[in-house]
Amino acid sequence: MKENYLAKWLNNELSEAELAAFKETAEYASYQRIIEASARMEGPAYDPAAAYNDLKAKLTDRNSENKKAGKVIQMRPLRKLMAIAAAIVLMIAVSFWFVNSQDETVSTLYAQSTTHTLPDASEIILNAGSEITYSKKKWNKERVVSLEGEAFFKVAKGEKFSVDTDLGEVWVLGTQFNVEQRGDYFEVTCYEGLVRVNFARVEKELPAGSSFLAINGKVIPVEGPNADVPSWLNQESSFKSIPLKYVLEEFERQFDIEVETRGVDLNQLFTGTFSNTNKELALQSISSPSRLTYDLDGENVIFYAEETP
Amino acid sequence: MNIENHDNVCQEEVFSFLFNAHSKAIFRSIFYKYGNEEKAYDVVQEAFVKLWEHCTKVTPEKAKSYVYTIANNNYLNVLKAEKVRMKYNNSGLEKDRTQESPEYLLEEKEFQQKLDNALNNLPENQRQTFLMNRVEGKKYAEIADLEGVSVKAIEKRMHLALKTLRETIDGI
Numbered sequence: 001m002k003e004n005y006l007a008k009w010l011n012n013e014l015s016e017a018e019l020a021a022f023k024e025t026a027e028y029a030s031y032q033r034i035i036e037a038s039a040r041m042e043g044p045a046y047d048p049a050a051a052y053n054d055l056k057a058k059l060t061d062r063n064s065e066n067k068k069a070g071k072v073i074q075m076r077p078l079r080k081l082m083a084i085a086a087a088i089v090l091m092i093a094v095s096f097w098f099v100n101s102q103d104e105t106v107s108t109l110y111a112q113s114t115t116h117t118l119p120d121a122s123e124i125i126l127n128a129g130s131e132i133t134y135s136k137k138k139w140n141k142e143r144v145v146s147l148e149g150e151a152f153f154k155v156a157k158g159e160k161f162s163v164d165t166d167l168g169e170v171w172v173l174g175t176q177f178n179v180e181q182r183g184d185y186f187e188v189t190c191y192e193g194l195v196r197v198n199f200a201r202v203e204k205e206l207p208a209g210s211s212f213l214a215i216n217g218k219v220i221p222v223e224g225p226n227a228d229v230p231s232w233l234n235q236e237s238s239f240k241s242i243p244l245k246y247v248l249e250e251f252e253r254q255f256d257i258e259v260e261t262r263g264v265d266l267n268q269l270f271t272g273t274f275s276n277t278n279k280e281l282a283l284q285s286i287s288s289p290s291r292l293t294y295d296l297d298g299e300n301v302i303f304y305a306e307e308t309p
Numbered sequence: 310m311n312i313e314n315h316d317n318v319c320q321e322e323v324f325s326f327l328f329n330a331h332s333k334a335i336f337r338s339i340f341y342k343y344g345n346e347e348k349a350y351d352v353v354q355e356a357f358v359k360l361w362e363h364c365t366k367v368t369p370e371k372a373k374s375y376v377y378t379i380a381n382n383n384y385l386n387v388l389k390a391e392k393v394r395m396k397y398n399n400s401g402l403e404k405d406r407t408q409e410s411p412e413y414l415l416e417e418k419e420f421q422q423k424l425d426n427a428l429n430n431l432p433e434n435q436r437q438t439f440l441m442n443r444v445e446g447k448k449y450a451e452i453a454d455l456e457g458v459s460v461k462a463i464e465k466r467m468h469l470a471l472k473t474l475r476e477t478i479d480g481i
Contacts, residue, residue: 003468004461004464004465004467004468005468006467006468006471006472007449007463007464007465007467007468007471008464010442010467010471011449027475027479030475030478030479031471031475033420034424034471034474034475034478035443037417037420037421037424038424038439038440038443038444039443040421041440041443041444042444043337043340043341043440043444043445044337044340044346046332046333046336046337048328048329048332048333049329051328051332051336051350051353051354052325052328052329052332054354055328055354055357055358058354058358059358059361062358062362258457258458260459297459299457300458300459302459
């Protein structure tokens, strides 16, 4: 019988012949009974109006905590606000020290990038789907940034500056460089100055205009960059002999889209560039050199190897 | 109201419209997946708080999947291991009382119990899809949209859900 025929049956999508054949089967009666019994079930009670009031009460509480101007939903009478205000004064006093010692976190969602300035005026530009964490309080003593994802760094002159990732560490003195660590992919490119990479307990110095790449724990020799800044700063993603898997993952991050593949060799190497702003163009840039076809359907795209129909 | 004219959800009318339009479906859908009414309610509330706090960054069209994704993620973070023990309301059975024999009612009740157990043992995605379609009357395309997968993937979940339910109930 045809694929997912039970789903099609419920949706009245079976042809008459298919339906007749399905009714002949021994299981039909059981299926029919399950459907009848489930029709009597009801979901849990839910009253949107009451839920909305709950939410408003929550928002009012939050709002009086962080005093965000312009986002106020005033609900409570003044008398209550006074009591809250008194509590806040106390809370602020207590939390001042606490907040100060908290780590700072900056993150980007898919299809987003952002620029963040560190306390010493060093600049970090975060690519899509990335996160950095650092301690504001300890910044003057040690300049350490933890990174998940990809970011470009413009480091102000000063003491040692290091970037921690799950796979390796990067140290620098006043310079510009890009670090990308995603899953088992780790790439560092130095654009200015000198950086030192620590990967699997081996240290390597990267002068300006060179790159370091390791995939799956293996160091892979690569050419240096052929531009002054990473391509993603110019709304493009560039790859040189990189397994297709990582290229498709980057595509997912840049466009916040789900990629599926059918019969595609994900280890084949990809060399090329795709646009981070034009989805159609990007799809063509990926599919034609890899000899793939694709099917774009809203938030999903499916890549097929060209031989398969 | 026409919410398409807004490029964010910071106006209260827009926000409350979206809440009324989507919160129930998101709540039920999270409940069907994880089986705890109270926690499902809380994560949906928290997710709408997030939406309000980040109202400048979200368009009305994206709001539903934004809230659903956050609620779903929060739920996963809170309790990955909690066992599903759902109570379903089976009010229909009671209403039929007058016309049916006690034997029939007992048998139906037993069957309903078997179905409840089988539902509790389904993988969460399949249970969610099955109940959203059967109880909430959502179309495959709507569920696919909420879950961020293809309609075909939802059809597959539905097919497997029904197949597994039957196999469990028939004792295969």
